Amino acid sequence: MSFTTNKYDACIAGIYEHPLRVAPNHTVAQLHAEVARGALQDAGLTLDDVDGYFCAGDAPGMGPVSMADYLGLKKLTYLDSTDTGGSSYLTHVNHAARAIATGQCKVALITLAGRPKSEGSSGTQVRSQWASAPDFAFEKPYSPAPLNTYAMCAMRHMYEFGTTSEQLAWIKVAASHHAQHNPNAALKDVLTVDDVLNSPMIADPLHRADCCVVTDSGGALVVVHPDIAKTLEKPVVTMMGAGETTKGQMGGKVDLTYSGLKWAAPLAFKEAKLTPEQIRYASIYDSFTITVLIQLEDLGFCKKGEGGKFVEGGQLISGKGKLAFNTDGGGLCNNHPANRGGMTKVIEAVRQLRGEAHPAVQVPNLEFALASGIGGALGTRHGASVLIMGRLQ
Amino acid sequence: MSQVNQKNSEHSEHRLPSPIANPENKPFLDAAQIGGLLVKHCNTCNQAHYYPRTICPHCGSDDTTWVKSAGLGEIYSYTVMRRGVEVPFAMAYVKLQEGISMLTHLTNCDFDSIRVGQKVRVVFQETQDGQKTHLFEPV
Helix, strand or coil, X not given: CCCCCHHHCCEEEEEEEXXXXXXXXXXXXXXXXXXXXXXXXXXXXXXXXXXXXXXXXXXXXXXXXXXXXXXXXXCCCEEECCCXXXXXXXXXXXXXXXXXXXXXXCEEEEEEEECCCCCCCCCCCCCHHHCCCCCHHHHHHHCCCHHHHHHHHHXXXXXXXXXXXXXXXXXXXXXXXXXXXXXXXXXXXXXXXXXXXXXXXXXXCXXXXXXXXXXXXXXXXXXXXXXXXXXXXXXXXXXXXEEEEEEXXXXXXXXXXXXXXXXXXXXXXHHHCCCHHHCCEEEECCCEXXXXXXXXXXXXXXXXXXXXXXXXXXXXXXXXXXXXXXXXCHHHHHCCECCCCHHHHHHHHXXXXXXXXXXXXXXXXXXXXXXXXXXXXXXXXEEEEEEEEEECC | CHHHHHHHHHCCCCCCCCCCCCCCCHHHHHHHHCCCCEEEEECCCCCEECCCXXXXXXXXXXXXXXXXXXXXXXXXXXXXXXXXXXXXXXXXXXXXXXXXXXXXXXXCCCHHHXXXXXXXXXXXXXXXXXXXXXXXXXX
16 A cells, blocks of 8 residues: 655665763754764664755754765765754655655665753843844844743633633643653653743743753654665654745744744645544644644644634543654654654654554554644745655554 | 732833944834834835844845834734743744734733733833833733
């Protein structure tokens, strides 16, 4: 049985998530190399097999030029350094799959790593990479940062739809239920709704516990041609559909209630010939609880404005709720390497499809999985990307 | 919270970072210096836009002109940045009467009384390098 079409034939054959969450004695390049080696070993391949390389803004120096030299990649025929913040790696998988499908490479390596924890990064601060943006000339006086811009999305969602802090808290609670089973998770304690609401208010209406963790870490993926996937030992996870876009302030016609996934998700579902009702596991980018809520709506898991009702009562907890999400604990509890959560979203989706998630959170007999990401700032300008994957039976 | 609001109303010891001057936004910053809020209007598609560009982001025309905004609007959304910053502040998107929203700060108000939909008007405040920038206060 094959899920794929000729125009979109590629498989995710290797995954690796760095076990560290604090890495003060590593260089960023070293972390990239360690995750690259880990993902290639997981696939049963070597650096010598790699002919496509993908990295984003977290890579040091001149992106793929610096990193290919550091890693010792000698056979590259395809490079991509698309940077849409934390959603970059979902986009890289899509681009790698298209490049493989059109014969431009056969083994694509995607790496991510960074040390924001050791470097003292915080979501309350203005991101240095935003400084040269044309908008920043106007917006610099107001210190737009991840926390305050996402907080304004939450505030507007509450105003328009009656979404509550308790409903947002359920997203963190669900992630914490999953993280307790992950020995590498940055936060392993199971939280209650009250725990979230009693954590300090950082930027109204977002509490500290509405935020993801800041971690030094990394991850890597290997995307390969199906002919290569067939020769490898791991269960074959194949690409079925993808969509990507950006959304900004639209020349001043600001609408904070939806993300670019409103436009990108239908592309992915159409290509995969699936509907949201057929998805039982989803990795949903979780920089903040509100990020998850808005994506759930835009992906079509519920109607716009009904995300709060969708998540409350533990509906995202694996084995309990209607949709298992982020069973590794997500960015909210497990890992948000380099302040970029897209890589770990793909990794956990692949673990689920292979049946390699922790037994306490593994979704049984999973055929399809989705991973989605928001990069940059949902409240100002962001990249939005979504992948739908399947397991070849 | 009273301590937070007091700090905000004084603003004496803490100035906001300055906007970044460039050839494209000089008229905007010059107007702010004398208390005027400019937005860009496109003569081709007849729509205003913000932040201002030479080429209209709605239709791609370069027939854009600066127009003075009435400086009146309402709060589309906001947040109070309470922690992790030197001085707490209230950030907002204010939707102008001209129909476009701008990222800004709210001032001269009790942060705990701010509400979405509240009517506001523009005020100008000196930033670190002396350039003035727009903020909004409740009407």
